[in-house]
Amino acid sequence: MYRYDEFDRDFLSDRNREFRGQVERRLAGQLTEDEFKPLRLMNGLYLQLHAYMLRVAIPYGVLSTRQLRQLGMIARRWDKGFGHWTTRQNIQFNWVKLVDVPDILEALAEVDMHAIQTSGNCIRNVTADPFAGAAADEIEDPRIWAEILRQWSTNHPEFTFLPRKFKIAITGALEDRAAIAFHDIGIRIVGGPNGTFGFRIYVGGGQGRTPYVAQEIKDFLPPDQLLSYLEAMLRIYNLHGRRDNIYKARIKILVNAIGIDAYRTQVEEEWERIRGEEIDLPADEAARIRAHFAPPQLQPMPVGHAAFSKARAQDSGFDRWVRHNVLPHKNPDYAIVSIAFKEPGRPPGDATAEEMERVADAADRYSGGEVRVTYTQNLILPNVARADLADLYEDLKATGLVAGNTGLITDIIACPGLDYCNLANARSLPIAQDITERFAEPEKAEAIGELRLNISGCINACGHHHSGHIGILGVDKKGTEHYQITLGGSPGDDAAIGDIVGPSFPAEEVPDAIEKIVDTYLAQRRDEEGFLATYARVGADPFKEALYGTSR
């Protein structure tokens, strides 16, 4: 993975020293909250419902075991013993004290981590395919380009005060696992002629109050021109983006107001003008960064097929876990393993300090010390020998992290909602737990098959409800928590925004409503048809009928 050099380290320690001074001045009353707020937000520090919340960047979701252990240490020492994987591959600590934050940032810096670009109107932490470098369907490792984007965007003077926050995602594989269509800029690495590759660029996607699927702006961009093109895109946005109205300030509003063609024309003109200005990375610098992501030396580890099949036959839990949480790796002797943080009784994405340490141990033992965070709030061990799967399963079992439900209905994405968040209309976590409880029987969840169910506590859509096959949005209805259900959203290659199915439900009726939707799907589906295909074929009416008794 990328290792910080002296420049990165000096930058970080300067920044932390500066913020320590600002915290001291705030505590001494030399700064008012109005003065301090933008400063703390630049360092990822929010004031939430119960306490301060520190959002720590995990660039493109990649963690070393040393970093993961340090996050565990921070959770134990300065928080209540747990953290929360966010829907942007970051981690949040929910209960930090302002007085402790400078020390926490120092502890993060010890392992080359920070909370920069996790808040405010800047280019946020770039997200990527969590299977990067390991996926069987990969064309090019997106981490290299995510790191190049990180270096380009961190403290870029032109882009630290954008009209609004700006989110970039990148995938280098055939299947989009980074939800690129729901980002301000989405980048898909595509194959070019003669074994080359380039970037297909999408713009103007996002969820929230006005959801849009991103549109293609550039079909093929050679790799050495990525930065100048993105710079032109951001510059046009910076010129036109509306700063007078935060609901209209995102690039998606601009692109949809003037149209993708007009936006493209302006970007291309700007690009022609600036291309020669040495914005693009010199080849040797790109090569230097690429070297940090050299593929691991994976020894041939043929799996004993007889023993493996026997282990699966003997333990249905292991068998299910292999079916859903073990994914194809580039190297057929190896696998990508998803560690689920979703099960009855667990708030989605919450992880204890001890679990972080146990996963770090497992990653050291079985995955070359590498861990990834997914935007679906799970962890990934990217390089596990198939021959080690049974041992890994036993180790994880001792930690209680062996739910074999990745991609199933209980693998719910949920934002913190009204249990923690200052902006929330309604709670997300109890709804997630009630639904998880309802479908807790593994056979039941498995019979339903792949199903993405996402929950947000308000229209800001941190829980990605728009892109859930089933989406749940918390709304305030005359002072009570209600939930609006959407159907047919998708985060992937067939990206779509879900349709509102009808009037909202009070909390206690949500699990029944979800069960009715699922039952309708099961009754309507043909053969192995997935939820989206069935929904596209039969439309919303049967679901409305099941939910409201009348088809409207």
Place this chain on the structure above:
Amino acid sequence: MPSVITANRLVDGIVVYLSENDNWLTDLTAARVAEDEAGLEKLNAIAGQAAADHIIVGPYPMAVDLDKGIPEPKSVRERIRAAHRPTITAVTEAR
């Protein structure tokens, strides 16, 4: 409408309520209740001073029920704040 003043404590962000002797306590039941506009104005002035004195952040008045003789929050949001914890079992408490 009876109201109290709530805020977050500057040093640690914890939810607090304006109580007797201008103290800021985490316990809602100890909060000073303003019965009318004039009373609330008085509490607001104290809160404004406490914010200026860098004790608390973001004070605001919050309506309460007094049916049980102690101030109780009216909204879910304020019930969650007053409880100082989420409404679900935390992952550290689960096992």
